[in-house]
Amino acid sequence: MAWILTISSLILIWISSLCKIFQASWSPMKNSFLTNGGALQKRNVLLVIAHPDDESMFFTPTIGYLTSRGHNIHILCLSIGNADGKGSTRKLELHQACTILKVPVQNAKVLDHPDLQDGFGKVWNHTLLAKIIEDEMISHGINLIITFDDHGVSGHCNHRDVHFGVRKILNETSKVHVEGWELVSTNIFRKYSGPIDIWCSILYAMWHHRGLIQCLLNEHPERSYFAMAQHLSQWVWFRKLFVALSSYTYVNTLRKMT
Numbered sequence: 001m002a003w004i005l006t007i008s009s010l011i012l013i014w015i016s017s018l019c020k021i022f023q024a025s026w027s028p029m030k031n032s033f034l035t036n037g038g039a040l041q042k043r044n045v046l047l048v049i050a051h052p053d054d055e056s057m058f059f060t061p062t063i064g065y066l067t068s069r070g071h072n073i074h075i076l077c078l079s080i081g082n083a084d085g086k087g088s089t090r091k092l093e094l095h096q097a098c099t100i101l102k103v104p105v106q107n108a109k110v111l112d113h114p115d116l117q118d119g120f121g122k123v124w125n126h127t128l129l130a131k132i133i134e135d136e137m138i139s140h141g142i143n144l145i146i147t148f149d150d151h152g153v154s155g156h157c158n159h160r161d162v163h164f165g166v167r168k169i170l171n172e173t174s175k176v177h178v179e180g181w182e183l184v185s186t187n188i189f190r191k192y193s194g195p196i197d198i199w200c201s202i203l204y205a206m207w208h209h210r211g212l213i214q215c216l217l218n219e220h221p222e223r224s225y226f227a228m229a230q231h232l233s234q235w236v237w238f239r240k241l242f243v244a245l246s247s248y249t250y251v252n253t254l255r256k257m258t
Helices: 002-022 054-058 060-068 087-101 126-140 157-170 194-207 222-229 237-245
Strands: 044-049 072-077 108-110 144-148 179-183 213-217 251-256
Touching (some): 044 054, 044 060, 044 157, 054 072, 054 222, 060 072, 060 087, 072 087, 157 179
Parallel strands (some): 044 072, 144 179
């Protein structure tokens, strides 16, 4: 009997969490990111990722927030994800996902650098990363950059290297005018709690200075599923489960890189 009550409670919390997501006025913090006294400050944003599909698996709440508010988003993917020899296919899949995510295809750049190849144990040079990212920032007049934190959500070494490449740029005095934000990694229980994690994310943001932490809900969570489905070469059963169960489908917590 106790297990039935537990399962029923979890289902109710899951449903109520989804209802919270679909409410237009879910939180007073909803419109605070990139605003100044209520006025929207449109930015040229660069999202830096390691592999094709990172944008769909981890960053859809952020992308949805930015596109719906008219910000100009560019995606820089630092490898074609060729660990399994499917790099050319994965590059095309990223462009298809961008259409679902309402990011102009011409704003998505996927690199195939010989020193930046996908794979566990493939260490990427942070100085090289910083140079490539800096060139992209200058090319598009970027004034805000978003990437992984130093754990990289999954702990993947390529994700972590991307973080340190961005960090290297931000630590240089000549780049202080560029604002940096990192996606906060959560523990495994929160990571696979689906929409239920929105409550933890909201509390986390409330406990910290609002200017340093922002909590962004995915106003169209179904878009995560359709975007990830464009990555057919990766769309196996466990990734379908990941999209359904991952908190990153429903909410992103961004922390300012200082």
